[in-house]
């Protein structure tokens with residue numbers, strides 16, 4: 001089958017590899033759509049923590065089950081599914097409490113012998129398969145990033161408030177915005193440095209958008225939410241100043257939820273955390289519950305998520321897709337690869 005690899009830094013290659021063999025507890029999925037994630041771009045640039053070229057990329061998938069192992073019970077060939085791409089060890093305290101995202105020994109696509117999703121077929125254990133329940137495959141490929149956003153919103157909503165600032169409006173920032181009302185946030189301000197993404201944010205209901213490359217964020221936050229600042233902030237972008245930005249706009253007793261994968265060290269003035277008694281919390285991936293929530297959200301408001309898919313390329317043109325994401329020469333939010 002055809003498979004897309006990051007062969008070396010900034011070089012995508014198409015390989016011909018065997019269709020994966022399935023174990024008794026696994027299903028074989030014929031991929032229809034697979035999304036390119038920010039972490040795939042990291043790997044392409046040679047900056048990913050553990051996915052180093054040469055590596056088969058991809059972990060966001062929708063497709064049709066074409067084969068089921070002997071021990072598979074709930075899933076049948078012909079079913080359209082996505083996959084929650086984390087296999088926990090099953091025996092640690094986190095796995096036992098349903099928080100597979102925190103398992104220290106979990107297996108991810110592109111590691112430990114599990115292939116990536118950027119190929120014509122993908123094998124996955126039945127326990128990681130999530131039915132699309134009528135959501136079309138093209139939208140279904142967004143389940144994984146939407147599950148990330150859902151997990152973030154659940155964490156943010158642990159400290160309820162109506163007001164929210166989302167720093168960054170890439171795919172995940174925009175998805176977080178699209179579901180914010182479902183978590184009780186009624187007024188959302190969104191930032192970015194790309195006008196196209198801010199336009200998308202306005203279309204998705206942001207009460208205000210701020211281009212931080214040319215506007216004063218603190219000032220805009222005060223105009224929107226009052227002198228005190230905002231009570232809830234979600235960090236959905238990297239960048240060296242992003243934490244300082246969040247600390248400066250969050251009001252007393254506020255909450256910052258942080259899920260951007262920033263791997264470089266940064267210095268930080270921590271005084272506002274104490275002075276304003278802030279809660280600063282992380283959000284890591286998702287659980288199967290988030291996947292089920294995400295499928296439901298895709299079904300409830302497909303129009304919010306369809307608009308985020310700006311490009312679709314066949315597997316053969318994956319190199320072009322990565323160039324667009326890397327060089328940002330044209331507006332792009334979510335790029336899908338297809339194989340049909």
Ligand SMILES: [Zn+2]
Pocket residue numbers: 037038039059060144145
């Ligand atoms: Zn992803």
Ligand SMILES: [Zn+2]
Pocket residue numbers: 088089090091092093094095103104105106
């Ligand atoms: Zn575990």
